[in-house]
Amino acid sequence: MSLSASDPSPAPVIGASDPAAPRLILASASRSRAAVLRQAGLAALSEPAQVDEAEVKAGLKAEGAGAREIAEALAELKAQKVSRRRPGAIAIGADQMLECEKVWFDKPIDLEQAAAHLRALSGQTHRLISAVCVVRDGVRLWHHIAEARLTMRPLSEDFIADYLTAVGPAALSSVGAYQLEGLGAQLFTRVEGDYFTILGLPLLPLMDFLRNHGVIAT
């Protein structure tokens, strides 16, 4: 899932910024991940890694990789690509996989597919697997994988149609066609896992790493 698109102004960075601190770059075009960093007061540039995710996923799947391995590999690949272009910077890559009954779901490409995804997830518990990876000058410094489990209530066809009408194209911006902090909340009976993992960026362990390496204020 992703954070609402409309977003308050950037939060101020805490503490005097150290001019020697390396630049943070989010290797992603994701507005919701950028919003997570910004709202937490982290000054990061966003730079899309332009990785062909579908191809990478298909290749790894053919080799028998699981959802966690794929999320981890994609997070690192994105960070590596941006790191190559940005010497000295801290490149943050992230990826999220949605798995339900051993099936993986990508972002829906249109509202018809969004409805199909909701039908498949209806009445089931699915996993959101969020991986984050930090790369500097081509070296992977750290990574982390976190999971959340979300249980969707049984959805009627009428509800799915009304929900997608109300949400509109925003349904296409998230795996699972939902934003938990928006109308998507109406889909669920139970949510286990932290907010940031659900948003696709395990923020708390990432900030632990950045603090331990003097990148953000302690």
Added chain:
Amino acid sequence: MSLSASDPSPAPVIGASDPAAPRLILASASRSRAAVLRQAGLAALSEPAQVDEAEVKAGLKAEGAGAREIAEALAELKAQKVSRRRPGAIAIGADQMLECEKVWFDKPIDLEQAAAHLRALSGQTHRLISAVCVVRDGVRLWHHIAEARLTMRPLSEDFIADYLTAVGPAALSSVGAYQLEGLGAQLFTRVEGDYFTILGLPLLPLMDFLRNHGVIAT
């Protein structure tokens, strides 16, 4: 904790609204709880219950009540007060208690007290206990209590000062002086419990109740 004050426009209500459905009233002046309902697409009026919370808490504490009992009692008291003024309406009352090492924390009254609260919570795990209660025509129809556990990292005096400077008066709008979806994220190493419980309104069980009683679309 509370939801950011600046908030996108109301989410649309899902499905054709039933003219026979009772009116929803949030028995609270809390902007963050109102935002939780609005963003989930629930059309609720906000109407402060004007309960003297400090007096009720002190009285219940003197009688030996625990944090869960107090949260539950206050949630019901708020809903009852509004219900009396609004015949037929579904009055929703909510309350949140923060407990750390057997001490309860209210919203800080000024930035000095906010700093003292952060010093006390620093390096500790605290509980947020969120109660919600539904009353109609003076009858309690349903209630629910949920808990979250949050672990704050050890905070330096410098960090506390810089954090409160960056957050400003918003620190006074939440117990614990933090908003997890804002700069408050920098305080924590671990968060267990669902997002809505942390925000002070256990939304998913509340919506289950409202669906089961025909108040919102299924």
